[in-house]
Amino acid sequence: MLPWAVAAVVGGGGSGGVVEAAEAGKGAAGELVPLSRLPLLEEQGPDGVRRAIRRRSGWERRRRSIREAFESVAGPLPGMEKRCPLLPRVVSEEDCGAFVRIDLTYQSEPGGRVPAYLLVPKGAGSARRLPGALCLHQTHAAGRKVVAGLGRSPDDEYGVELAKRGYVCLAPAYPLLADYAPDLKGLGYASGTMKAIWDNIRGLDLLESLPYVRRGRFVAIGHSLGGHNAIYTAFLEPRLTAVATSCAFDAYVHYMRGNLSGWIQERYLPAFEAYRGRPGALPFDFHELIAGLAPRAFFASAPVGDSNFRWESVRAIETAVRPVYDLWKAGDRLVFRHPDGGHRFPPEVREEAYAFFERHG
Numbered sequence: 485m486l487p488w489a490v491a492a493v494v495g496g497g498g499s500g501g502v503v504e505a506a507e508a509g510k511g512a513a514g515e516l517v518p519l520s521r522l523p524l525l526e527e528q529g530p531d532g533v534r535r536a537i538r539r540r541s542g543w544e545r546r547r548r549s550i551r552e553a554f555e556s557v558a559g560p561l562p563g564m565e566k567r568c569p570l571l572p573r574v575v576s577e578e579d580c581g582a583f584v585r586i587d588l589t590y591q592s593e594p595g596g597r598v599p600a601y602l603l604v605p606k607g608a609g610s611a612r613r614l615p616g617a618l619c620l621h622q623t624h625a626a627g628r629k630v631v632a633g634l635g636r637s638p639d640d641e642y643g644v645e646l647a648k649r650g651y652v653c654l655a656p657a658y659p660l661l662a663d664y665a666p667d668l669k670g671l672g673y674a675s676g677t678m679k680a681i682w683d684n685i686r687g688l689d690l691l692e693s694l695p696y697v698r699r700g701r702f703v704a705i706g707h708s709l710g711g712h713n714a715i716y717t718a719f720l721e722p723r724l725t726a727v728a729t730s731c732a733f734d735a736y737v738h739y740m741r742g743n744l745s746g747w748i749q750e751r752y753l754p755a756f757e758a759y760r761g762r763p764g765a766l767p768f769d770f771h772e773l774i775a776g777l778a779p780r781a782f783f784a785s786a787p788v789g790d791s792n793f794r795w796e797s798v799r800a801i802e803t804a805v806r807p808v809y810d811l812w813k814a815g816d817r818l819v820f821r822h823p824d825g826g827h828r829f830p831p832e833v834r835e836e837a838y839a840f841f842e843r844h845g
Contacts, residue, residue, distance in 0.1 A: 516800055520737050520764045524775050524808050543811060547776045553767035554719065557755045559674025561720050562682050566593040570690050573597075582606055583647040585632055592686035596671055599664055600656040600687065601632035603647035609696035615845060616691040616702045617651040618684055618717070618724065619643035620658070620710035627662025631655040631710075639829045642705050642837075649838060652697045654687045658709065660751035668750060676751030677716055684717040688724075701725050703845040705837060707829040708732060708792065711784075712770075718780070719773045726781035726817075726845040728837035730829035731790050733770045734797035737763045771804040778805075779814035781844035785833045789826040798822070817844055 522528060525537040527546050537543050555561065568591055575587040586602040608614055619631045619642055626635035631643035632655050643653040657664035659676040666679060673679045684704075692699045703726045704714040711732020718724040736756075740746065742763050748756045759766050774782060786798035802820040809818045819840060823833055 516738055516794075516796055517764070519735055519771055519800060519804055520766065520769055521772075524772065524804055525811065537811075540811060543778075543808060550768055550772045550776055551719070554716075554773065556767055557675070557753055558681075558716070559678040561678065562593065566682065568594050570686065570693065572690060580633070580644075583644075590686065590690050592683045593671065596666055598656050598683045598687070599628065600654055600690075601628055601643065602690075603632060603643050603653040603655070604696075605647055605650050605652065608652060613698040614650055614652050614696055615841075616688070616697045617643070617646050617653045617841075618687060618691075618702060618704040618714070619646065619653045619655045620684070620704065620706035620713045620717075621655065621661075622706070622708035622710050623661065625662065627664065628655045628657045629662070639831075639834075640707060642707075642829070642834055645834065646705070646838065646841075651703075652691060652694065654691055656683050656687045658713065658751070659683070674755060675753050676749070677713075677753050680713050681717045681720055684713070685721050688721065701845070703727070703841045705841075706730070706732065708827065715770070715773055715777075719776050722780075724780070726783075726841055727777065728783040728840055730785045730833060730837075731787060731793060731827045732784065733801075734786075734793040734795075735771065735801060736766050736769050738794055738797035738800075739763065771801040774801065775805045775808040778808045779812035779817060781814075781817040781840065783819045783821075783837055783840045785821045785823060785829070785837070787823050787825045787827070789824065792827050795822050 526534050527537055527542060528534050537546060570590045572588050572590045578585045583606060584604045588602055589597040589599050592598045605614060621628050621631045622640060624630050624635060629635040630637040630640035633641050633644040643655045647653050659666050659668060659679045668676060668679055688702055691697050700723055702723050704718055704724045705728045706714040707730040711729030714727050714729060718727045744756050744760055744763055747753050784798060786793065786795040788795050806818060809815050
């Protein structure tokens with residue numbers, strides 16, 4: 485038993501992704517349709533005239549329009565009406581050698597508690613504050629357990645590995661997966677995506693409440709579902725200063741060659757139903773969301789053999805996004821990799837992601 489860990493918490497204020505059943509378009513090379521809508525460094529004025537964006541102030545206006553488009557589909561980001569005391573409750577605690585694994589729940593909103601694992605390195609609180617990491621799981625029957633070393637899925641154990649490197653890691657559950665089944669409609673959400681974003685934001689509040697965690701600057705990491713969950717959250721949450729993803733996205737307009745069915749689920753983005761069969765009409769896409777992270781650090785691994793997301797599409801996204809990072813003189817903070825292999829987060833890529841955090845987190 486490690487009383488310091490419990491006291492700190494109580495005292496504080498499978499295949500993965502969305503396409504586990506889909507088999508079409510397994511990343512085969514082919515002609516890609518263009519990415520949708522305006523080029524990122526253009527904006528359309530009230531007079532309908534398109535103008536180049538040459539200053540960061542112009543990009544901030546463009547980013548606000550992307551946020552409006554995203555929230556028109558995912559639903560609005562909650563505000564103060566859903567902020568409430570976190571009231572964390574410890575379910576159990578286990579000494580794992582280099583760190584302590586704490587199973588807990590926290591209140592992300594009135595009437596809603598989120599199950600999560602908190603991984604705390606041994607010796608936390610004895611010296612400087614430690615960095616905090618949001619570790620988001622893929623689509624897996626074991627849910628958050630895989631990140632915490634309890635899912636017999638070694639490639640998903642980035643929470644364990646980061647804790648051994650001195651990060652305080654929070655691994656919250658994703659809505660409507662494994663042991664977490666919130667009433668999304670009853671709680672007022674238009675999508676599981678927005679519920680996950682809010683739970684993650686409150687999870688950062690929980691990390692900030694711990695006296696041994698560095699405040700205001702966190703990293704996020706995730707494979708597949710966990711990766712795009714990290715992107716969505718970071719787009720709306722500036723405290724996430726570095727994001728690392730694996731097998732997490734391609735452009736919606738390229739996804740399964742235009743078949744949005746995998747995304748049209750309550751736990752993801754059900755409003756995509758209105759765009760079934762016409763993904764090019766969607767009001768936002770991943771290149772816009774990732775550009776919206778600039779100048780913060782972003783790492784993406786998109787293997788050439790990924791059966792879920794097309795690596796060529798991810799390459800096109802990088803080409804679109806890089807000029808925005810250049811506008812911020814932050815090109816070194818944008819890293820895309822295309823390793824051999826399939827839909828997994830192998831050790832050598834995870835090591836590169838951790839080194840990326842050490843440079844930019």
